[in-house]
Amino acid sequence: MMWYVYILRLEDDSLYTGITKDIDRRIEEHEDGRGSKYVRGRTPVELVHSEERETMSEALKREAEIKRWSKVKKEDFVKKNGCV
Secondary structure, three states, X not given: OOEEEEEEEOOOOOEEEEXXXXXXXXXXXXXXXXXXXXXXXXXXXXXXXXXXXXXXXXXXXXXXXXXHOOHXXXXXXXXXXXXX
């Protein structure tokens, strides 16, 4: 089963990056307040990017890479590689 690295646009226009094996379930968890603390109170969320990785390790590395980017770089990335 594949792992997914995803980027959400939150209600306050911030971007959140995470990993999951089931994107639909994870977005539902975020929407219901059962996701990360950062996302709580910033709903609704919009999935703006996702990509597949074969292992959890690869997904975690990619997530860490994206999280190190500036907001401007993330916005450019989403604009160019955006939506699912």
